[in-house]
Amino acid sequence: xxxxxxxxxxxxxxxxxxxxxxxxxxxxxxxxxxxxxxxxxxxxxxxxxxxxxxxxxxxxxxxxxxxxxxxxxxxxxxxxxxxxxxxxxxxxxxxxxxxxxxxxxxxxxxxxxxxxxxxxxxxxxxxxxxxxxxxxxxxxxxxxxxxxxxxxxxxxxxxxxxxxxxxxxxxxxxxxxxxxxxxxxxxxxxxxxxxxxxxxxxxxxxxxxxxxxxxxxxxxxxxxx
Numbered sequence: 001x002x003x004x005x006x007x008x009x010x011x012x013x014x015x016x017x018x019x020x021x022x023x024x025x026x027x028x029x030x031x032x033x034x035x036x037x038x039x040x041x042x043x044x045x046x047x048x049x050x051x052x053x054x055x056x057x058x059x060x061x062x063x064x065x066x067x068x069x070x071x072x073x074x075x076x077x078x079x080x081x082x083x084x085x086x087x088x089x090x091x092x093x094x095x096x097x098x099x100x101x102x103x104x105x106x107x108x109x110x111x112x113x114x115x116x117x118x119x120x121x122x123x124x125x126x127x128x129x130x131x132x133x134x135x136x137x138x139x140x141x142x143x144x145x146x147x148x149x150x151x152x153x154x155x156x157x158x159x160x161x162x163x164x165x166x167x168x169x170x171x172x173x174x175x176x177x178x179x180x181x182x183x184x185x186x187x188x189x190x191x192x193x194x195x196x197x198x199x200x201x202x203x204x205x206x207x208x209x210x211x212x213x214x215x216x217x218x219x220x221x222x223x224x225x
Contacts, residue, residue, distance in 0.1 A: 002198075012209065013210070014038070014045055015209070018038065020213065033083065033157070037080070037211070040073070040076050041208055043072070047064055047065075047072075050064060062118065066123075067115070070119075070120050070123050070124045071105050074124075074130075075098060078130060081131070081134045082095070084138055086141075094134060097130050104123060125173065132166065136166070139162060154214060160211040160214055167203060167204065175193055
């Protein structure tokens, strides 16, 4: 997948999310969650466009990704996942993890990986681990403990979003974790890996944009869980 197609996919996800705002019958908590997901997609599209602009003008974009992807997007995803947790003790642990993540991001920037020169894979690995761990916990609550939504599972937007987050962050964990090593391999293989990563990322933002429509599409299917 080329960067242009990838950016168009994010834009489509954003457009789908934007078109959902006129629906006034959704529950108040879904309205808040939808607005937050819309802001995440808008945030991603903005920094991806800026990063692409820098490359087109012969400049490095590694600092943009370190700030807005490695740190910013990771925290936004964690805040969203935290909002789905119904146990205060788990929420507190997520808060503590985010503080540790920020502290490690600063430490890594000062002592190990210059954010203007290298993609901060160590920070990304920690953040991705936290995102995957919280996502797995939520899926455990859904499938093992009967879930905590009084609707058909396929009609719950959060289920689609959690699944999409896991779909992106699991292979993403491996790809970005080894990115600084991968620079030494054949450029053709690196291009293929980058293209595959964009496919998973495009799917994430498309699902984010479409997930809240599931409340209407699967609302009549009471066997969806």
